Amino acid sequence: MTDSRDRQRRHTALLLLVAVGMFGFAFALVPLYNVFCELTGINGKTSGQAAVSVQTSPILEREVTIQFLAHVGRGMPWEFRPMESRLRVRLGEVNETRFYVRNHANQAVTGQAVPSVAPGLAARYLHKIECFCFTQQTLEAGEEMEMLVKFYMGVDLPADINTLSLSYALFPVTVAQTTGLEIDRDSSDITSAAHEEHSGS
Structure with a gap:
């Protein structure tokens, strides 16, 4: 027992x-x-840290095309779009692009952008020196802003990758809860409009 x-x-x-x-x-x-x-670089995730800004690699003659996409998450009352849909860049060369944002709420809203790269393998070769995605962004009611992305493509990018996309999804972080969030009538469907633009690009 x-x-x-x-x-x-x-x-x-x-x-x-x-x-x-x-x-x-x-x-x-x-x-x-x-x-x-x-x-x-699998799954298209990119590093959340800034790359070294000093140019340490040569600039090659090889060029690739980068497409820029933007999407706003549910409940995010911002207009959000790339200011240029695509850019032709040389490997190793530092480039800049900007994204336009405007807060359509009647109060301050804080957002966080989450980047991704497709194809996923290319994520490890896209080096961001400056990016609005590194920190949270706060816009006052009606405020608009151009947000900078400064980057370069690594010279060791695989030869079979000639086109890639850099996409940002923007999500609300904090929203004042005093009177509830209100959206301007002329921007009542920001999320749908951004999604349609994303699908059509």
Whole structure:
């Protein structure tokens, strides 16, 4: 009887250890996946840190086309669009582009832009020196702004990648809760309009 109880206790303890181990592994999956994406460029994730601005690599004659896309998340009362839809760049050359934003709410709103690159493999070769996505952006009611992206393409970009897209999704971070969010009548469908522009580009 004693041996049976001991075996049952050991079995129960083993099951508890397995359960705790599985929980810890699942908890660690998200940060490990994010690190993996940043290192490999899979899933189109780009680094959240600025690249070194000093030009250390040669500028090649090879050119690629970069398409710029913008999308606003649900509940984000901003107009958001690239100021140029595409840019032809040489590998290793520092380039700039800008995105236009305007807050159509009647109060200040803070947003955070999340970048992605397609094809995903190209993400590791797109180096951002300056980007509005590095920090949260706050616009007062009715305020508009041009937001800068300064970047260069790595000279070791694979030869079979000639066109890539840099896309930003903009999400609300904080919205004042005093009277509720109100949108101007002439911009009541900002999200849909941006999505249609994104689909048609």
